[in-house]
Amino acid sequence: xxxxxxxxxxxxxxxxxxxxxxxxxxxxxxxxxxxxxxxxxxxxxxxxxxxxxxxxxxxxxxxxxxxxx
Numbered sequence: 001x002x003x004x005x006x007x008x009x010x011x012x013x014x015x016x017x018x019x020x021x022x023x024x025x026x027x028x029x030x031x032x033x034x035x036x037x038x039x040x041x042x043x044x045x046x047x048x049x050x051x052x053x054x055x056x057x058x059x060x061x062x063x064x065x066x067x068x069x
Contacts, residue, residue: 001045003038010035025053 010019019035026032027050055064 001043001047003040003043005039005041007036007038010037027056029056 010016015037016035019037055062058065
């Protein structure tokens, strides 16, 4: 999916609380120190399914990952 628009860092406390309440998780597991809000002007692409979070940190040898490799 490709989103085109204006991006800005969220810094105001009330916006950070709102972003945290959305319960969004990053795809990559490292700590995240910044919240970026994108005001979308155009959205294009295809739908795809995202692997459930419990699979993200499993070893490559875990049988549940076989369908994703």
